[in-house]
Amino acid sequence: MGQSAKVVPHAKVKIDHHAKLAEEMKQRLKVEELAENIDELEEVVEDVFPILMFTVIISTAILIIFLIRMYMRYSIPNPSKNKINGKTVLITGATSGLGKATALELAKRNARVLITGREKVKVEAIARNIRKKTGNQHVNALQLDLGNLRNIREFVEEFNRTEKSLHVLINNAGYLGPKSATDDGLERTFAVNYLGHFYLTHLLTEKMIKNAPARIINVVSDAYAKGSIDFDDLALNKGYDISKAYARSKFAQVVFNLECHRRLFGACVWSFAVNPGACNTDLLRYYPGLTGNILRVISRIMYKPPEDGAETIVYCAVADGLREHSGKLFANCKVVKINEKVKDKTVARKLWCVSAQLCGFESDVPLEEEEEVKPQAAGEQQAEVKTP
Missing domain, CATH: 3.40.50.720 (NAD(P)-binding Rossmann-like Domain)
Known part of the structure; x- marks a missing residue:
């Protein structure tokens, strides 16, 4: 009876150790997966960046033209209703x-x-x-x-x-x-x-x-x-x-x-x-x-x-x-x-x-x-x- 009571804690430690190793493995896999995702994202960004920048530039230019057009077209209606x-x-x-x-x-x-x-x-x-x-x-x-x-x-x-x-x-x-x-x-x-x-x-x-x-x-x-x-x-x-x-x-x-x-x-x-x-x-x-x-x-x-x-x-x-x-x-x-x-x-x-x-x-x-x-x-x- 005394010998069997001493075996249980040792097994528990072993189980905890394996669980810890498994958790560490999961974390490493997550990091590796994240790194792969980042690499893929960087590749996508490299491909999309010129198009994105072109879109931003065009949008900004259109906005500027629109604002200038509003400024140049600004006018006040004639407040006088007089007839002559x-x-x-x-x-x-x-x-x-x-x-x-x-x-x-x-x-x-x-x-x-x-x-x-x-x-x-x-x-x-x-x-x-x-x-x-x-x-x-x-x-x-x-x-x-x-x-x-x-x-x-x-x-x-x-x-x-x-x-x-x-x-x-x-x-x-x-x-x-x-x-x-x-x-x-x-x-x-x-x-x-x-x-x-x-x-x-x-x-x-x-x-x-x-x-x-x-x-x-x-x-x-x-x-x-x-x-x-x-x-x-x-x-x-x-x-x-x-x-x-x-x-x-x-x-x-x-x-x-x-x-x-x-x-x-x-x-x-x-x-x-x-x-x-x-x-x-x-x-x-x-x-x-x-x-x-x-x-x-x-x-x-x-x-x-x-x-x-x-x-x-x-x-x-x-x-x-x-x-x-x-x-x-x-x-x-x-x-x-x-x-x-x-x-x-x-x-x-x-x-x-x-x-x-x-x-x-x-x-x-x-x-x-x-x-x-x-x-x-x-x-x-x-x-x-x-x-x-």
Whole structure:
């Protein structure tokens, strides 16, 4: 009995030892299995990693593009519901884009809308289309080429004979493209975007004063902040760049807008510059080469529709309480800070004098202020600009 009692503990120890060995074996197998799984996972990761990274990069790029698109398309609806029953509005470049969208909205607000374009058949078709859409039968088409000073004079002479009133002038037409000259031998971007509108506004000023309060709206671009004017090289003979030429013309428009305010505010003719933002319009149609094709694709995807861009133009045409904001720059239906360099009165006077000379009329700037522009007479400016 005593011997059998001593055998039991020894057997138990042996069993415990085997159990411990078995447990250790299981742990080793688990570690080995885990190591194999890790190796397999590393192989899978190596195979999948390029695809994963490509997916992450593409997703990030799409997100960035989406956010940029949201930013560029951001716009505020026109808060003014005013109608301008019977008021006469003249819009340049209204056969497409911003001009057409503005004309359509003002026709809905019962304005008497006069739209202009270079091609008579096209502008008449647009006028018919707007009349049909809005039911406003007071939408008429006029032919006007802002790149031809003689045509502008004849247009205004006919306008003054046939039209009794003008309450809102919207200078919208624009050109962006390769270097070329107008019929007057002027650099086209400067001539169409700025000088044609300068001359048209000058010739229509008396009619607007008679119908005061009246408004002048100059459609500009944030590109104006990058622009400047070399009065010794209006033809851009020292080097033409499409973007720089466009920025220069918009800079001139903003300077002109401020000068209109200084000259006409006392006669109750208010002027507003409007930056509609990046809009999908026909402005890029003349941009050449691969760059032009890329920009046109980007504009269709990224830029806001012209109907959204026209909101601020319409706001400045119809809203109440804007008298105190005459001369200022608007975007998204509110006043925005203007670049200080356009406030230089010396540049404004010089630009006015040179523009008057190019258009063939005498500047009304006092002689002591005009002296610095006299050395280069209008004929010399014309001769210089004739080189395309």
